[in-house]
Amino acid sequence: MVYEVFxxxxxxxxxxxxxxxxxxxxxxxxxxxxxxxxxxxxxxALWLVPREAVSEIDExxxxxxxxxxxxxxxxxxxxLHEARERAGTLDMAPGxxxx
Amino acid sequence: MSDRTDLLxxxxxxxxxxxxxxxxxxxxxxxxxxxxxxxxxxxxxxGHARALYELAATELDTTADALAFDxxxxxxxxxxxxxxxxxxxxxxxxxxxxxxxxxxxxxLDALKSSDDAELAGLAAKMDREEVYHRMHAEMWAxxxxxxxxxxxxxxxxxxxxxxxLDGDLRPRLVERVRDLGFELNGADPIExxxxxxxxxxxxEMTSVRRSAPAGAQW
Numbered sequence: 001m002v003y004e005v006f007x008x009x010x011x012x013x014x015x016x017x018x019x020x021x022x023x024x025x026x027x028x029x030x031x032x033x034x035x036x037x038x039x040x041x042x043x044x045a046l047w048l049v050p051r052e053a054v055s056e057i058d059e060x061x062x063x064x065x066x067x068x069x070x071x072x073x074x075x076x077x078x079x080l081h082e083a084r085e086r087a088g089t090l091d092m093a094p095g096x097x098x099x
Numbered sequence: 100m101s102d103r104t105d106l107l108x109x110x111x112x113x114x115x116x117x118x119x120x121x122x123x124x125x126x127x128x129x130x131x132x133x134x135x136x137x138x139x140x141x142x143x144x145x146g147h148a149r150a151l152y153e154l155a156a157t158e159l160d161t162t163a164d165a166l167a168f169d170x171x172x173x174x175x176x177x178x179x180x181x182x183x184x185x186x187x188x189x190x191x192x193x194x195x196x197x198x199x200x201x202x203x204x205x206x207l208d209a210l211k212s213s214d215d216a217e218l219a220g221l222a223a224k225m226d227r228e229e230v231y232h233r234m235h236a237e238m239w240a241x242x243x244x245x246x247x248x249x250x251x252x253x254x255x256x257x258x259x260x261x262x263x264l265d266g267d268l269r270p271r272l273v274e275r276v277r278d279l280g281f282e283l284n285g286a287d288p289i290e291x292x293x294x295x296x297x298x299x300x301x302x303e304m305t306s307v308r309r310s311a312p313a314g315a316q317w
Contacts (some may be wrong), residue, residue, distance in 0.1 A: 022130070022131070023132060027238050028132075028238060031136055031231070031234060031235050032133075032135070032136050034231065035135055035136040035139045036132070036135055036136075039139050
């Protein structure tokens with residue numbers, strides 16, 4: 001059995017994925033997680049989750065490139081570069097001399 | 100040597116030598132997670148030995164290192180249980196781990212209620228780590244309960260497990276292992292003495308320190 005281990009570094013902080021332990025059951029997993037992710041006082045708490053309890057989603061179709069949905073919006077830098085290229089003023093862009 | 104230093108050295112020697120024996124599994128334990136856990140437990144035992152040697156060292160006007168490494172083999176007080184070389188015998192190693200931790204819990208309990216505040220405090224501190232050693236040991240014992248190799252090893256080591264404790268505490272060990280579901284009794288305890296297996300361990304354990312020029316600082 002593989003258990004995914006999440007650890008909290010300080011009280012109040014979010015748990016973050018630390019790694020995993022392989023163990024025959026939950027009791028062994030707890031001991032192993034404690035030794036691997038807690039013996040140096042690097043965690044105040046650990047979560048153990050059997051790997052099969054984790055649902056994975058790994059497909060995110062974006063057929064129409066609806067960039068307006070993204071929090072980062074449009075990439076201004078790339079657009080500016082294209083515009084400068086069209087205008088033939090690439091060499092006048094800030095930092096162009098360094099390239 | 101006072102009774103107090105005698106006691107401190109007996110416990111410290113047990114912890115050092117067991118920690119040393121268990122650390123022989125580092126890199127070759129049955130699986131990786133166990134390797135990390137068992138090595139970590141071994142390091143804890145050596146840490147306990149250091150703290151106990153330091154207490155004794157103050158009284159004997161020496162250092163923890165000198166007590167751990169500069170005595171001759173015949174001066175060590177460790178129980179035969181911890182001296183045995185059990186490498187490649189995982190069932191035997193777990194049997195010893197289980198018997199030792201169970202006996203050690205009884206000994207620590209007695210030390211915690213000692214009138215000696217320093218010793219009682221150290222025992223309480225050690226016990227806070229030993230809780231996890233016992234969890235580990237009991238979990239393995241439960242898992243190997245019906246394995247012949249494990250049960251044979253328990254039988255074989257039982258007389259030397261009794262020898263870890265002073266006579267008056269031994270009945271409590273019989274009781275405690277019975278509570279944990281193992282019927283072990285009726286043996287002649289093997290008392291503390293240096294066994295044949297100790298000398299090669301001592302040779303290796305002290306070799307670096309003995310090879311260093313006098314006055315070397317670590």
